[in-house]
Amino acid sequence: MSRDRIVVAMSGGVDSAVAAARVVAAGHEVIGISLRLARDGSGSCCSLDDFHDARAVADRLGFPHYVFDMTDAFERHVVRPFVAEYLAGRTPNPCARCNEHVKFGLLWRRARELGATRLATGHYARIATDPETGRLCLRTAVDAAKDQTYFLFALGHEELARTLFPVGELTKTEVRAEAARLGLPVAAKPESMEVCFVPDGDAAGFVARRSAPTLLRPGRVVDDAGHELGRHGGIHRFTVGQRRGLGLAGGPRRYVSAIDATTGTVTVSDAAGLRARGLLARRVSWASGTPPRAGSPLAVRIRHRHPPIPARLAAADGAAARVEFEDAGPAVTPGQAAVFYRGEIVVGGGWIAEGLA
Amino acid sequence: MRVYLDHNATAPLRPDARDAMLAFLGVPANASSAHREGARARSAVEAARAEVAALVGASPAEIVFTSGATEANNLALRGAGRNGTIVAPAIEHASVLETARAVGDLRLVPVDRNGRVVADDVVAAVDATTRVVSVGLANGEVGSVAPVAEIAAAVRGTLVHSDAAQAAGRIPVDVGALGVDLLSLSAHKLGGPAGVGALYVRAGVTLTPELTGGPQERGRRAGTENVLAIVGFGVAARLAREEVSTRTTALVDRLWAGLRARVPGVVRNGPTDGARLPNTLNVRFPGASGESLLVLLDLAGIAVSLGSACAAGSAEPSHVLLAMGQDRAAARSGIRLSLGWSTTADDVDRVLDVLPHLVAQARGERAA
Numbered sequence: 001m002s003r004d005r006i007v008v009a010m011s012g013g014v015d016s017a018v019a020a021a022r023v024v025a026a027g028h029e030v031i032g033i034s035l036r037l038a039r040d041g042s043g044s045c046c047s048l049d050d051f052h053d054a055r056a057v058a059d060r061l062g063f064p065h066y067v068f069d070m071t072d073a074f075e076r077h078v079v080r081p082f083v084a085e086y087l088a089g090r091t092p093n094p095c096a097r098c099n100e101h102v103k104f105g106l107l108w109r110r111a112r113e114l115g116a117t118r119l120a121t122g123h124y125a126r127i128a129t130d131p132e133t134g135r136l137c138l139r140t141a142v143d144a145a146k147d148q149t150y151f152l153f154a155l156g157h158e159e160l161a162r163t164l165f166p167v168g169e170l171t172k173t174e175v176r177a178e179a180a181r182l183g184l185p186v187a188a189k190p191e192s193m194e195v196c197f198v199p200d201g202d203a204a205g206f207v208a209r210r211s212a213p214t215l216l217r218p219g220r221v222v223d224d225a226g227h228e229l230g231r232h233g234g235i236h237r238f239t240v241g242q243r244r245g246l247g248l249a250g251g252p253r254r255y256v257s258a259i260d261a262t263t264g265t266v267t268v269s270d271a272a273g274l275r276a277r278g279l280l281a282r283r284v285s286w287a288s289g290t291p292p293r294a295g296s297p298l299a300v301r302i303r304h305r306h307p308p309i310p311a312r313l314a315a316a317d318g319a320a321a322r323v324e325f326e327d328a329g330p331a332v333t334p335g336q337a338a339v340f341y342r343g344e345i346v347v348g349g350g351w352i353a354e355g356l357a
Numbered sequence: 358m359r360v361y362l363d364h365n366a367t368a369p370l371r372p373d374a375r376d377a378m379l380a381f382l383g384v385p386a387n388a389s390s391a392h393r394e395g396a397r398a399r400s401a402v403e404a405a406r407a408e409v410a411a412l413v414g415a416s417p418a419e420i421v422f423t424s425g426a427t428e429a430n431n432l433a434l435r436g437a438g439r440n441g442t443i444v445a446p447a448i449e450h451a452s453v454l455e456t457a458r459a460v461g462d463l464r465l466v467p468v469d470r471n472g473r474v475v476a477d478d479v480v481a482a483v484d485a486t487t488r489v490v491s492v493g494l495a496n497g498e499v500g501s502v503a504p505v506a507e508i509a510a511a512v513r514g515t516l517v518h519s520d521a522a523q524a525a526g527r528i529p530v531d532v533g534a535l536g537v538d539l540l541s542l543s544a545h546k547l548g549g550p551a552g553v554g555a556l557y558v559r560a561g562v563t564l565t566p567e568l569t570g571g572p573q574e575r576g577r578r579a580g581t582e583n584v585l586a587i588v589g590f591g592v593a594a595r596l597a598r599e600e601v602s603t604r605t606t607a608l609v610d611r612l613w614a615g616l617r618a619r620v621p622g623v624v625r626n627g628p629t630d631g632a633r634l635p636n637t638l639n640v641r642f643p644g645a646s647g648e649s650l651l652v653l654l655d656l657a658g659i660a661v662s663l664g665s666a667c668a669a670g671s672a673e674p675s676h677v678l679l680a681m682g683q684d685r686a687a688a689r690s691g692i693r694l695s696l697g698w699s700t701t702a703d704d705v706d707r708v709l710d711v712l713p714h715l716v717a718q719a720r721g722e723r724a725a
Contacts, residue, residue, distance in 0.1 A: 113649040113719045
């Protein structure tokens with residue numbers, strides 16, 4: 001077989017360690033790269049321990065490993081937009097942006113400079129070929145509970161052609177077993193769940209620290225009829241669909257149903273008032289290069305770990321798409337990704353501009 | 358064969374130093390013990406102390422062995438710099454800057470765009486509150502040599518400390534001629550083992566010790582001496598003293614001339630003339646990432662660095678290049694080649710063979 005030089009993005013966790021091991025086992029020349037993304041003292045990601053773990057794995061498997069500093073790019077493409085989205089009343093999805101701009105963008109360019117033909121990562125996803133167009137597309141991982149296609153939707157044919165997801169065919173249990181069998185020192189390492197650069201999962205505190213006080217938008221909390229129920233310290237503390245931390249004493253269960261960044265008004269509703277009929281997505285890309293016909297059935301995932309919602313494409317126009325759920329769905333959170341599936345195949349995805357009432 | 362051009366991070370252990378250390382490996386050696394084993398250790402430590410003292414023109418009693426230059430810098434600043442201001446250039450090693458911030462009030466002095474310390478600027482920052490003026494003799498990233506003697510003469514009466522870890526063994530160092538009160542040394546930068554260094558403390562200067570609980574090092578640094586490492590340090594110091602020479606100057610000149618002839622756009626960081634280390638070449642290849650070049654060189658068998666080695670080899674833009682006024686992108690594109698006792702002309706030619714192609718690759722000018 002041909003021996004390619006392949007860069008493996010290594011977080012220091014077990015998934016990317018096994019991904020690297022599988023690329024080595026396939027006979028390729030591997031270069032392990034870890035990325036320093038968040039500046040020191042912010043969150044759980046890219047600590048020195050993680051780099052040392054990645055280096056120990058590389059040493060065990062016999063390939064070189066390096067740390068690249070991408071803090072400036074991460075700040076520009078991920079952290080600043082994260083803060084700006086909250087200030088605009090939306091709930092950002094930093095992992096998808098990081099994948100698009102940093103890992104599969106800047107890191108790929110670096111990998112190419114190093115003479116690599118492919119970039120491999122430890123994401124749980126598979127790459128399939130669309131039989132109609134011959135183009136590559138994302139397919140959900142064998143381990144549905146671990147599937148990460150939601151964060152990868154922006155990868156198109158060109159990106160996928162130079163990408164490997166070596167653990168997409170494995171369950172998490174199998175990944176850990178393989179790591180243990182290979183004697184990798186990270187076999188039992190717990191996984192991180194939080195947004196990596198936000199300490200203690202406190203996004204609101206992070207946004208407040210990173211923003212000029214004049215940019216924070218305090219305002220009223222109102223019900224569906226516009227009656228003021230209370231006041232709040234800033235819209236960045238709220239997410240559409242949120243129930244806890246509304247600062248409202250007693251009364252029925254209420255959820256945030258709308259955030260108005262212009263007036264600073266947060267609207268709360270009961271569960272029924274929250275349910276959306278569909279969504280409007282922007283900056284949409286389609287795996288086949290063109291949108292499906294209007295009326296096509298698809299399933300849309302509006303949040304990581306939520307099952308896709310049966311829906312149909314009502315209209316697609318350029319990079320915008322209007323999707324209507326078959327039944328009234330759960331709360332739709334602006335700023336999150338909307339990823340469109342047909343069975344296991346990702347047919348497209350974009351960013352949620354608003355829910356359809 | 359790998360080519361190792363990262364002596365400013367650490368130099369390979371000199372074979373003579375290793376042999377001397379092996380003679381003490383596995384032998385009980387507490388220099389404070391009364392028996393013959395102890396006496397043998399004591400005489401080895403004192404012989405090494407004499408060699409280290411000779412390297413910098415000190416008397417042996419003025420040498421305090423430490424775990425390295427970082428500890429020596431800590432001992433100097435924590436031992437003499439409290440309750441006042443510490444004046445230091447912005448390009449000092451982190452073990453000076455961070456310690457100075459921890460101890461008291463750090464007054465940071467800017468440097469010029471070539472990374473040179475300007476004596477007048479340092480002197481102007483000194484006032485009645487200044488406890489210590491700490492000016493590194495040579496900068497390990499860009500190779501500039503600071504006018505320490507001029508500064509010391511101008512601030513007489515104020516304690517002057519100099520971190521000479523990157524200077525000793527590369528340029529002549531004489532504590533009398535420099536006029537310093539405290540001077541830090543490292544063994545592994547000149548071919549001794551890591552984990553040992555020394556602080557020169559001029560006779561008559563008193564320091565508050567950082568490590569207490571023993572009479573070792575005249576009460577200035579408690580703890581059983583690391584005899585093995587100190588012995589290696591002594592041998593390396595003797596060899597470095599005997600060979601301080603123009604050998605690496607010629608190799609660096611050959612390297613720089615070759616790169617200028619073969620790589621379009623190459624820029625040298627740091628002083629282009631005047632006082633600089635004879636072993637250090639910090640260069641930038643606009644359009645090529647320093648990180649990519651480091652990896653490509655490493656894969657091609659050549660070890661270099663991006664500036665000061667930090668934990669896990671990650672590269673924040675160099676604080677030295679930033680202090681010289683470079684923007685973050687430029688400060689990320691530099692690579693440092695530092696030569697030393699093990700470097701040969703063949704090593705230099707190998708770099709000149711390989712690097713131009715790798716720069717072109719990192720610039721995206723050709724396929725792999």
